[in-house]
Amino acid sequence: MEHDQQQPEQSHEREQRTSASSAQSPATTTGGRPHRAGKRAPVIKDVAALADVSVSTVSRYLNDSPKLSEESRARIAHAIALLDYRPSRVARGLVNSAVQSIAVLSSNTTLYGSAMTIQGVEDEARVSGYPVTIAKLDGGSTATLRSSVNMVMDLNPGGVVVLNYDAAAREALAMLPDSVAKVAIAGDPVEGMAELDQIDLCENQAGRELTEHLLGLGHRSVVHVTIPGGGGGYSRTAGWEAALRAAGRPVPDVLHCTWDPKDARAIGRELARGDVPTAVFAGNDEIAMGLIRGLNDEGVRVPDDVSVVGFDDHPLAEVWSPALTTARQDFAAAGRRAARLLVERLEARSRGDDLPSRHVELPGELVIRDSAAAPRATSLG
Amino acid sequence: MEHDQQQPEQSHEREQRTSASSAQSPATTTGGRPHRAGKRAPVIKDVAALADVSVSTVSRYLNDSPKLSEESRARIAHAIALLDYRPSRVARGLVNSAVQSIAVLSSNTTLYGSAMTIQGVEDEARVSGYPVTIAKLDGGSTATLRSSVNMVMDLNPGGVVVLNYDAAAREALAMLPDSVAKVAIAGDPVEGMAELDQIDLCENQAGRELTEHLLGLGHRSVVHVTIPGGGGGYSRTAGWEAALRAAGRPVPDVLHCTWDPKDARAIGRELARGDVPTAVFAGNDEIAMGLIRGLNDEGVRVPDDVSVVGFDDHPLAEVWSPALTTARQDFAAAGRRAARLLVERLEARSRGDDLPSRHVELPGELVIRDSAAAPRATSLG
DSSP states (O other): OHHHHHHHHHTTSOOOOOSTTOOSOHHHHTSOOTTOOSSSOOOHHHHHHHHTSOHHHHHHHHTTOSOSOHHHHHHHHHHHHHHTOOOOHHHHOGGGOSOOOEEEEESOSSSHHHHHHHHHHHHHHHHTTOOEEEEEOOTTSHHHHHHHHHHHHTTOOSEEEEEOOSHHHHHHHHHSOTTSEEEEESSSOOOSOTTEEEEEOOHHHHHHHHHHHHHHTTOSOOEEEEOTTOOSTTSHHHHHHHHHHHTTOOOOOOEEOOSOHHHHHHHHHHHHHSSOOSEEEESSHHHHHHHHHHHHHTTOOTTTTOEEEOSBOOTTTTTSSSOOBEEEOOHHHHHHHHHHHHHHHHHHHHTTOOOOOOEEEOOOEEEOOSSOOOOOHHHHO | OHHHHHHHHHTTSOOOOOSTTOOSOHHHHTSOOTTOOSSSOOOHHHHHHHHTSOHHHHHHHHTTOSOSOHHHHHHHHHHHHHHTOOOOHHHHOGGGSSOOOEEEEESOSSSHHHHHHHHHHHHHHHHTTOOEEEEEOOTTSHHHHHHHHHHHHTTOOSEEEEEOOSHHHHHHHHHSOTTSEEEEESSSOOOSOTTEEEEEOOHHHHHHHHHHHHHHTTOSOOEEEEOTTOOSTTSHHHHHHHHHHHTTOOOOOOEEOOSOHHHHHHHHHHHHHSSOOSEEEESSHHHHHHHHHHHHHTTOOTTTTOEEEOSBOOTTTTTSSSOOBEEEOOHHHHHHHHHHHHHHHHHHHHTTOOOOOOEEEOOOEEEOOSSOOOOOHHHHO
16 A cells, blocks of 8 residues: 555655756746646646747647747746646657556446456556546447547557457457557467466356256256347356256257346246246346246245356345356456556556566456255156 | 547547647648558557667657758658657647646545546546546545646646545645646545636535434434545535534434445444444445345344435435335536536636636435335334
8 A cells, every 4th residue: 555655745856857948947947836826736727828929839849849939938938937837748748758548448337247347447547647548339230339439548558458348348458559568358268469468367267167067966957048149159158058068968049138137037037937047147146136036936946946146246145045056257367457557567668678468367266155056856757 | 428528539639739839731641641551540659660760769859859850850850741650739838838737636436426527627628629637546644645736737637636535635736736627526525726616516415414304214323334435515425414403302323334345344244233223324335235235134124124215326225125215316417517517617727817716416216215214113202
């Protein structure tokens, strides 16, 4: 925490402008601060008022525009010195500055996994003194996706974290320039992309372990209800299928759900009315909760009649009745690690070093609670 | 959605640099794009390679540094023209650009209300072509808070949205310079702050209505379990107290909970073991779920033995068993409205107009479901 408190302060030390027009001497600018009676730092408007020019004229001065009379230039320089005005990094041109920002690209920012990952990036980035910019990807079309990527890239971030949880994120990752430092969290491994580190949440392995857990309890097969965009060889869905195939069990069709637990509830009701499975692996905990509620609506009990397991270990998974058996994913740790990988890469660059692509595994953890049990005797017979 | 797809595209139209060194003619830069065979846009590294100078030399060129030989200057100008390189807005100096960013300050980014509000800001800002920067406030001390505010202010955002949900956010709001366009969402009204618009979620009114609903069912009083930082005259807690006082009923001590539903579960167990109330108003839906689970742990049924109502209308509130009676808050609408207010203020500024402070009310909506009922006859007698 000491680090946390000191680093950002250091990043606000005065920096000298390197451009031609910063003609005032350091002795003047670090002088008596005559106009700083209040707590408010002087802003560009104050400089404009004192120099009796418009804000946009001061802005032109700060960006060394040639469209400026020598007289205005002198008046603005004097006002800046009197006010001890410190132009922001952006006004000075961030390219010359040591501090850059970290951008996060994500299709969703409110779902538990995404929100926790972003919070992890923020927590770690703040410790290192980097501000964080979030871009919610608009996957409506390639054009809308590109404009949401461009909007954040125009801010010239030092590095980018992609929450590689769906197809839109994968496409956005491919749009990023080679030169930008990147970290992809989750998803299938990406080959041949420069300046890219990857964090593997090992969903495949956790999906396999959850399915094996259900088979170990005596279930003959497991139905899977997937989250949107939950495909790919490294997904939880792939792990489910691999476990069934390895055990020589039938692989039922995957059922598709939205992110809305109410839709999962409707699927639960349908399952209850049809050929009720003995075990269901839901793509995440909210879907598991919706499924259980839908099964209950039709008088089917969990785990007595059907076992239901979730994924992620959502804060409500333990509080739900029955408490959910699930696979814990440490999204916050993934976000923190992603920010650290980026910072390491940026620091290496500033020393002139190139880092190789790194691959970090953050395996989940099976959490056994009350929503899965052995199948009823009648199901076994 | 049409608007959504077109606006960001427009914001990426070519802009002419205004500085002295952009000597190449428009005819050359918009010409044949000889080096753009691949899909990748040229980056600063490509310019450096073609001009046979370092990246930092190109960066100095882009920022009109005087520390550059005429020969390098000419070579870089030629490379930029050949590659049709388009420096990012930051490289050109954002101050001269029409596009600015919107910053969001929030103590938390993962809780349902905060995450939905931020998503609303993002959705609306993207339509208007503004990137969004999120700063998670570090409320550890005034110093850490100030550095988290400074970090985002150094990016020179066009406007700031403060999720005014707790004490740290209130303090951060007070740190913002007068000159910056600001919107505060929720919290008590702020007087005398320049360039500030406020969005009132009318929590007070919703808290009062929920409490009146419980009194109307026949409950003599209502116990309140509050969320962290849930004070202030305009809070849900204030509405609860006002309703009890208006009805001449006893006002029990407020019980304090964290954001963690497991802690609410512990409070539910304690309530069940002691002098069980007939009605509880939980500060949010997750706390209501935890309370209900804790009451159930001890054999106390909801709503048969105790009525429990929540707040917010979380996506799982309807799926929970019993489905929660709650007050819906449209956080996404608040976020969208905040972004619109900021954009209006920024556009007014660019016309040279000043807008007065605006106050927008977004009242919640009572949602009656199954978790509250009339008290049992024994409680009435």
